[in-house]
Amino acid sequence: MSEAAPQVLSFDDDGSFPNSRFPVLIYCEPSAALSATAEAMEAHFRSNDWVPLWRDSVFDYHHYHSTAHETLGVIAxxxxxxxxxxKGQYVHVARGDIIVIPAGVAHRRVATSGGFKLVGAYPLGQEDWDVMRGLPADRPAADKRIAGLALPTCDPVTGPDGALLTLWR
Known part of the structure; x- marks a missing residue:
């Protein structure tokens, strides 16, 4: 797959949500073949050492994961x-877009149309993801788990030489 340049978004700790020193990456329609079917997207993620675990939507409340980085591939x-x-940023995503979210970054669904659906995938070894809602009791244990997480070995979109490996180091 050819190198696709992602949109890069950074978020600081806001007191409730740790967010991350690593940026969120948004790939806008990196490949028509990749988004042709949910199965094609899942196979592509697997080929880059990201394990697809579900097809659904995003929770409608602010949350983050402290035990896994996450990739969301829009399939519909x-x-x-x-x-x-x-206090974060609103982003529009559509079929074919892929969002890579580092552990700790809060995210939620605001509005959908057209039968919005995603594939959710996680780096090998991080398949047991949790859901943190920004409660005071979540921290500092969540911060410690995030700090101990391994970085992915591949960018889920562009592979072992992708933007994630540059921007997350």
Whole structure:
């Protein structure tokens, strides 16, 4: 697959949500072949050492994961998501787009249309993801789990030489 340049979004700790020193990466329609079917997207993620675990939507409340980084591949419809918590940024995503979310970054679904659906995938070894809602009791244990997480070995979209490996180092 050819190198696709992602949109890069960064979010600081807001007191409730740790967010991350690593940026969120949004690939806008990196490949028509990749988004042809859910199975094609899942196979592509697997080829880059990301394990697809579900097909569904995004929770409609702010949340983050402290035990896994996450990739969301849009397989149908479109949506507005909010990244970074209540003071974060709204982003529009549509079929074929792929969002790579580092552990700790808050995200939620704001609005959808067209039967919005995603494939959710996680780096090998991080298939047991949790859901943190930004409660005071979540931290500092969640911060410690995030700090101990291994970085992915491949960018889920562009592979072992992809943007993630440059931007997340």
């Amino acid at each position: 419809g479109e949506a507005t998501l909010q990244m970074g918590g209540p």
